[in-house]
Amino acid sequence: MSEPSFLRVAIPFEGASPLGWLAGQDHAAKLYWASRDGDFEVAGVGVALRVDSLENAMLHLRDGDTERYFYGSMRFDDRRAPDDIWGPFGKACFMLPAIELRRVGNKCQLIGNGTYFDESQRDACIQSIHENLDGVVRANTSPTLALATVGPGTSFPDWPRWEQAIASCLTALEQRHLEKVVLARKKTYTFAHPKDASHLMQRLRESAPGAYHFCFQLGGELAFLGASPEQLFMRDGLHIDTESLAGTRRRDVDEERDTELANELQHSAKECWEHDLVRQQIESALHTLCIDHGVKDQRQIIKLPNVQHLRTRFSGVLREGISDEDIIDAMHPTSAVCGFPREKSFEPIAHYEQFDRGHYAGPVGYVGAKKSEFAVGIRSGLICGNQLHLFAGAGIVKGSQAKAEWDEIDHKMRIWTRLLE
Numbered sequence: 001m002s003e004p005s006f007l008r009v010a011i012p013f014e015g016a017s018p019l020g021w022l023a024g025q026d027h028a029a030k031l032y033w034a035s036r037d038g039d040f041e042v043a044g045v046g047v048a049l050r051v052d053s054l055e056n057a058m059l060h061l062r063d064g065d066t067e068r069y070f071y072g073s074m075r076f077d078d079r080r081a082p083d084d085i086w087g088p089f090g091k092a093c094f095m096l097p098a099i100e101l102r103r104v105g106n107k108c109q110l111i112g113n114g115t116y117f118d119e120s121q122r123d124a125c126i127q128s129i130h131e132n133l134d135g136v137v138r139a140n141t142s143p144t145l146a147l148a149t150v151g152p153g154t155s156f157p158d159w160p161r162w163e164q165a166i167a168s169c170l171t172a173l174e175q176r177h178l179e180k181v182v183l184a185r186k187k188t189y190t191f192a193h194p195k196d197a198s199h200l201m202q203r204l205r206e207s208a209p210g211a212y213h214f215c216f217q218l219g220g221e222l223a224f225l226g227a228s229p230e231q232l233f234m235r236d237g238l239h240i241d242t243e244s245l246a247g248t249r250r251r252d253v254d255e256e257r258d259t260e261l262a263n264e265l266q267h268s269a270k271e272c273w274e275h276d277l278v279r280q281q282i283e284s285a286l287h288t289l290c291i292d293h294g295v296k297d298q299r300q301i302i303k304l305p306n307v308q309h310l311r312t313r314f315s316g317v318l319r320e321g322i323s324d325e326d327i328i329d330a331m332h333p334t335s336a337v338c339g340f341p342r343e344k345s346f347e348p349i350a351h352y353e354q355f356d357r358g359h360y361a362g363p364v365g366y367v368g369a370k371k372s373e374f375a376v377g378i379r380s381g382l383i384c385g386n387q388l389h390l391f392a393g394a395g396i397v398k399g400s401q402a403k404a405e406w407d408e409i410d411h412k413m414r415i416w417t418r419l420l421e
Helices: 018-024 054-061 119-134 157-174 196-208 255-267 267-291 324-331 342-353 402-418
Strands: 005-012 030-034 040-045 049-050 069-074 092-096 099-104 107-114 154-156 180-190 212-217 223-229 232-237 237-249 290-303 307-317 361-370 370-374 378-382 387-396
Touching: 005 119, 018 030, 018 054, 018 099, 018 157, 018 196, 030 069, 040 069, 040 157, 054 069, 054 092, 054 324, 054 361, 069 212, 092 212, 107 119, 119 324, 157 180, 157 342, 157 387, 157 402, 196 212, 196 223, 196 402, 212 361, 237 255, 237 267, 237 290, 237 378, 237 402, 255 267, 255 290, 255 307, 267 290, 267 307, 267 324, 307 402, 324 370, 387 402
Parallel strands: none
Antiparallel strands: 005 107, 030 040, 030 212, 040 099, 049 092, 069 092, 069 361, 099 107, 154 180, 180 387, 212 223, 223 378, 232 237, 232 370, 237 307, 290 307, 361 370, 378 387
């Protein structure tokens, strides 16, 4: 099949909240992305084009159009076959929405996208775009409050199996010459009726400020969404920013105790060592990708609503010809979500978790000709019918204790569970 040509129509659309607008749209396919700094926010409905790999998305950006973006996510481990609930997302899923409400700073535009394969189809494509834009509902819907679940969430693995898995993993660390393996838990909640992903996204954004917020809904009852604090990378031309985010302590409502926990984190040999593993991996990747790179901000405490982390930020200038695919291949997954050494960590993760991570902890974001940005898809969940599957993980190293790692995951999930319990 020949490659499609693209058309875009953009009109000013002020006075609307992209997320509130999205919640009021009656479409099976929806997407949402908001950058961590709050300057770039997109809500999209319908599908002008969907592709199944980052490579294919990049092929459709070769014309140099700097205002066209594909939004989507990728599997944590694309070497494993997806299970039934993750199957529709494939190894990767990137979408150019038929309609997007895009906010850049204080400027909002309503954008219609279309594709055609033959010049004789161009006029019909333009007409279809205008009809789509004319049919847009100007809505600003507030989140629904009814999120009650049927019973408590179910953890997989449960506590006895988790305790056993940690004990076995600690033995495996010694036997397989691994320094760290990140093990995740899945917690499943059941609702009386399916929940709208965009309404849940509204609540999640309120619960977890200062994060990347994303939602990719493939159908009315299937959506991947989350609030990730962790940047994988941001590219603007040849400039790249990235970060090491690893090392965790919970937050406390008492200010004095919260400060004590931050000091513990700052001076913990275990947490600083885990942080430095990620830092070394990123510096090694930047050395390969860049002609020049360095530390932008030295290690510091980042406070989130439920947890606090250690973060070091980097910036660099990419070598000519380096693509976003090259960057992801070099950087994903970091030891913050996988382990160290990286290639040795996939097998124990699959063995001890015994569930499919799917796109959890994979790259999530958008790709464009001039600018791309990806987060790490953590603090995320999958809506599948009337169930919500939550995912979070913890780094297992020599000396790790099963109860402490279980509690750390509970604290990471708290941005979700306080909405549900």
